[in-house]
Amino acid sequence: MKKIAVFTSGGDAPGMNACVRAVVRTAIYHGIEVIGVRRGYKGMVDADFVPMTSHSVSNIIGQGGTILKSARFDEFRDIEWRKKAYDNLIAEGVEGLIAIGGNGTFTGAKLLMENFGIPTIGCPGTIDNDLFGTDYTIGFDTAVNTALDAIDKIRDTAASHDRVFFVEVMGRDAGFIAMQSGIAGGAEDILVPEIPDSIDEVIENLKKGGENEKPSHIVVVAEGEEIGNATFIAQKAKEAMPNLDIRVSNLGHIQRGGAPSALDRILASRMGIAAVEGLIAGKSNVMSGIINDQVTYTSFDDAINKKKPLDVELNKMVEILNS
Numbered sequence: 001m002k003k004i005a006v007f008t009s010g011g012d013a014p015g016m017n018a019c020v021r022a023v024v025r026t027a028i029y030h031g032i033e034v035i036g037v038r039r040g041y042k043g044m045v046d047a048d049f050v051p052m053t054s055h056s057v058s059n060i061i062g063q064g065g066t067i068l069k070s071a072r073f074d075e076f077r078d079i080e081w082r083k084k085a086y087d088n089l090i091a092e093g094v095e096g097l098i099a100i101g102g103n104g105t106f107t108g109a110k111l112l113m114e115n116f117g118i119p120t121i122g123c124p125g126t127i128d129n130d131l132f133g134t135d136y137t138i139g140f141d142t143a144v145n146t147a148l149d150a151i152d153k154i155r156d157t158a159a160s161h162d163r164v165f166f167v168e169v170m171g172r173d174a175g176f177i178a179m180q181s182g183i184a185g186g187a188e189d190i191l192v193p194e195i196p197d198s199i200d201e202v203i204e205n206l207k208k209g210g211e212n213e214k215p216s217h218i219v220v221v222a223e224g225e226e227i228g229n230a231t232f233i234a235q236k237a238k239e240a241m242p243n244l245d246i247r248v249s250n251l252g253h254i255q256r257g258g259a260p261s262a263l264d265r266i267l268a269s270r271m272g273i274a275a276v277e278g279l280i281a282g283k284s285n286v287m288s289g290i291i292n293d294q295v296t297y298t299s300f301d302d303a304i305n306k307k308k309p310l311d312v313e314l315n316k317m318v319e320i321l322n323s
């Protein structure tokens, strides 16, 4: 293999740059030329390519975002656009691809591979941690710490005013960010889509907090929570308990930014190296991941379609620690 391309796609995640750096430098180490594709699949279609050198990835290991930029490009579902992307890659002499992203990114990569046979390996880059085949995804640890920092600050003001806060965190359909930031932040309740909840239970829990004379109460709500978003649940709680002083805080996209944690930088570097070395070893249509501290490769099919389980026992922990 003489030349590969690397790109980031979908929602950005802290640590993507560390992964790009690892991909570029591992390829160079093995005598392979690398180009970067800007703005993911959109850039592939537009032939928006940049040569990557060891120097072009200097000083990016600690930078949030992605120097290659990212985009959501739904048109890639259409084979015409994939054909255009493939033709552009072939014209550049690209023989393999490294795709850094989440579910949507790997779906695009899988289709490209199936249609045109271009060897591709993915690196799991998403704050949601919702990919099967790796204990953690790139960006998750940083996002959890960002959410935690916000929850700690909200706790200060909640305690000063004896208020109840509903804090909404990201995660799409998964509750990993909510569960981990909630436990670390000492939340009184955590609502995630993986565990059935009801408004009645939320209210019961608020009452219990009152009986225990807790001065403040924080409920962390995953954005995919099935009973509703934080605003809706807060409204129902206010209707049931009008005396409570309730506020809602939606943490939003701050969870996607910021310097990656040490853990994310190391994870991203290991996954980037594993992806390039996997391509060299003839692997394709797989995602590099780390399970029990060991590098693994999981088929795109499994990474996309198998549901990564959230440890629901963690919720028991929340109950114990709030007794």
Ligand code: F6P
Pocket (backbone or CB within 6 Å): 011, 072, 102, 126, 127, 128, 170, 171, 172, 223, 256
């Ligand atoms: O997948 C990452 C993520 O931040 C999700 O947690 C969230 O649901 C979504 O992306 C938001 O996407 P966008 O930035 O396109 O609004």
